[in-house]
Amino acid sequence: MLRIRIFPIVIFAVIIIFFPLIARIIPGIGNYPDLMVFAGIYCLITIGLSLLMGYAGQISLGQAAFFGIGAYVSGILTATYGLNPWLCMVFGMIIAALVAVIVGVPSLKLHGHYLAMATLAFGIIVFIIFNEEVEWTGGPDGLIGIPVLSVFGFQFDTLEKYYYLVWFFVFAVFIFTINLIQSRSGRALRAIHASEAASNAMGINVSRFKIMVFVYSAILAALAGSLYAHYLNFINPATFDLFFSIKLLIMIALGGMHEIWGAIIGAFLITFLSFEWLHFFEEFEVIVYGFILLVVTIFLPHGLVGIPHIIKDWLRR
Amino acid sequence: MNEQPTENILEVEDVVMAFGGLTALLNLNFQVESGIIKAIIGPNGAGKTTLFNVITGTFPPTEGLIRFKNTLIENLKAHEISKLGISRTFQTVELFTNMTVLENVMVGCHTRIQSAFIADGLRLPHIKKKEVQMRDRAMEILKFIGLGNKFDESADSLPLGERKILEIGRALATEPELICLDEPAAGLNETETRTAADLIRRIKERGITVLLVEHDMKVVMDISDHIMVLNYGEKIAEGSPLEVQNDSRVIEAYLGSEEEDHASD
Numbered sequence: 222m223l224r225i226r227i228f229p230i231v232i233f234a235v236i237i238i239f240f241p242l243i244a245r246i247i248p249g250i251g252n253y254p255d256l257m258v259f260a261g262i263y264c265l266i267t268i269g270l271s272l273l274m275g276y277a278g279q280i281s282l283g284q285a286a287f288f289g290i291g292a293y294v295s296g297i298l299t300a301t302y303g304l305n306p307w308l309c310m311v312f313g314m315i316i317a318a319l320v321a322v323i324v325g326v327p328s329l330k331l332h333g334h335y336l337a338m339a340t341l342a343f344g345i346i347v348f349i350i351f352n353e354e355v356e357w358t359g360g361p362d363g364l365i366g367i368p369v370l371s372v373f374g375f376q377f378d379t380l381e382k383y384y385y386l387v388w389f390f391v392f393a394v395f396i397f398t399i400n401l402i403q404s405r406s407g408r409a410l411r412a413i414h415a416s417e418a419a420s421n422a423m424g425i426n427v428s429r430f431k432i433m434v435f436v437y438s439a440i441l442a443a444l445a446g447s448l449y450a451h452y453l454n455f456i457n458p459a460t461f462d463l464f465f466s467i468k469l470l471i472m473i474a475l476g477g478m479h480e481i482w483g484a485i486i487g488a489f490l491i492t493f494l495s496f497e498w499l500h501f502f503e504e505f506e507v508i509v510y511g512f513i514l515l516v517v518t519i520f521l522p523h524g525l526v527g528i529p530h531i532i533k534d535w536l537r538r
Numbered sequence: 539m540n541e542q543p544t545e546n547i548l549e550v551e552d553v554v555m556a557f558g559g560l561t562a563l564l565n566l567n568f569q570v571e572s573g574i575i576k577a578i579i580g581p582n583g584a585g586k587t588t589l590f591n592v593i594t595g596t597f598p599p600t601e602g603l604i605r606f607k608n609t610l611i612e613n614l615k616a617h618e619i620s621k622l623g624i625s626r627t628f629q630t631v632e633l634f635t636n637m638t639v640l641e642n643v644m645v646g647c648h649t650r651i652q653s654a655f656i657a658d659g660l661r662l663p664h665i666k667k668k669e670v671q672m673r674d675r676a677m678e679i680l681k682f683i684g685l686g687n688k689f690d691e692s693a694d695s696l697p698l699g700e701r702k703i704l705e706i707g708r709a710l711a712t713e714p715e716l717i718c719l720d721e722p723a724a725g726l727n728e729t730e731t732r733t734a735a736d737l738i739r740r741i742k743e744r745g746i747t748v749l750l751v752e753h754d755m756k757v758v759m760d761i762s763d764h765i766m767v768l769n770y771g772e773k774i775a776e777g778s779p780l781e782v783q784n785d786s787r788v789i790e791a792y793l794g795s796e797e798e799d800h801a802s803d
Contacts, residue, residue: 397659397660405652407658415634418596418632422628423646424620433655
């Protein structure tokens with residue numbers, strides 16, 4: 222029976238809450254809370270992607286596009302039109318959801334490689350739009366002047382305030398998603414992964430569930446995009462390119478896509494690797510990612526979260 | 539139409555199923571009386587599984603009508619047909635191998651106990667109640683099929699015999715009025731076969747109509763009330779087990795006639 226334990230979640234929450242305080246004391250990790258903001262933003266995307274890929278068995282190589290849609294809707298509507306940022310965030314999610322339905326209805330009929338190619342093409346198209354619609358998006362130069370988030374006069378203007386804001390969202394999404402996994406809807410998604418024919422025969426509307434999970438993952442990516450835009454106050458298309466979609470894939474493959482924790486661990490590791498630990502590889506960074514993906518898929522098909530199981534099996538022998 | 543003593547739960551009229559140039563079913567007509575076990579037999583490639591796929595909505599027939607409890611279903615999708623009360627098992631066992639035995643059956647409860655995506659995520663109070671309800675019903679079914687003590691094992695770890703039984707259990711969880719069993723005894727040893735046959739009989743006792751595709755003639759002759767024989771997508775005989783066994787066309791289809799033997803030389 223799939224049961225996600227509460228205890229590790231509580232421990233995790235405690236660590237997240239106290240981390241900024243600890244980071245202040247320990248020398249050399251002063252910039253880690255900043256990285257954790259990015260890790261949190263990526264977690265939002267990988268949680269959705271893990272549900273889509275690991276649980277429901279559908280692939281998407283276009284998640285960066287939804288991330289970008291959230292960021293640009295928030296960015297354009299706040300910086301250019303001066304609308305309320307929270308409202309824009311909701312708009313971003315709605316638009317991402319609509320786009321996901323339009324893209325998902327035809328492409329989720331495809332399987333495996335074909336679905337990968339369709340979502341890949343979608344990602345590239347959106348990337349080109351970000352670059353070419355200069356009037357709206359600012360083109361390759363990017364979009365500046367995205368305001369700071371505030372609620373009832375309280376400004377999320379410091380790193381620590383933003384850190385807690387992002388992680389509040391991550392926890393809300395995390396709890397929602399594990400509830401989902403352990404319910405009828407979650408079982409339906411896992412059933413689709415195992416056998417579409419049998420799922421249909423059990424009365425599961427397979428195409429509807431596939432679209433729902435795709436939309437859900439798009440909404441989460443858009444939310445992450447909005448948070449990203451308001452954190453940096455500046456966005457440009459390069460953030461939302463194909464390589465970022467692949468990086469997201471590497472995150473969940475590294476962490477382990479069949480367990481929700483894998484999404485979190487993967488997002489953390491890749492964030493710290495790319496911003497901190499792999500810096501000295503410079504342009505060879507991509508090769509390192511390739512190597513990581515290679516090693517993980519060959520030796521750790523269930524990702525890092527699969528290691529305890531491997532050790533357990535090994536000890537039993 | 540004349541008045542019939544018993545009601546037909548399923549009526550198949552002039553069904554044709556063609557895949558490109560290959561005609562898998564040819565003008566097929568038959569009825570299934572409510573509450574019986576009806577077997578469909580025939581040599582490999584006779585169209586038995588195709589017939590199941592057409593009835594359960596995997597694909598619509600090229601031509602013809604299918605009536606289930608007086609509702610036309612030939613153009614409905616598989617999940618809609620499941621909701622109406624037809625369930626099935628698969629020749630190549632299609633269990634959800636990423637789940638436990640209990641979860642497999644709980645997926646079968648999907649249509650009868652509904653919940654919304656968002657309500658599931660928020661784990662609203664009524665969702666918890668429904669979850670318990672599904673669990674209880676699934677456990678009941680596991681006890682009925684004799685897998686109650688294996689509820690928490692991975693479906694993947696079961697031996698073939700039990701996997702086939704579990705698939706039947708999962709189909710029962712959809713609360714069908716008609717259940718289509720595709721070779722429930724294939725690959726099973728003698729004890730397992732007896733268990734499966736016994737289970738099918740008990741399903742009938744629950745008032746569920748059974749449509750059975752099976753190659754094990756002993757099982758078929760033992761438990762069926764009615765048999766239909768297919769060959770190359772056509773019905774060549776229909777009747778009680780005794781009638782079918784003595785039908786010359788059936789014997790010919792299975793053993794081949796002398797002329798055919800010459801022709802193939």
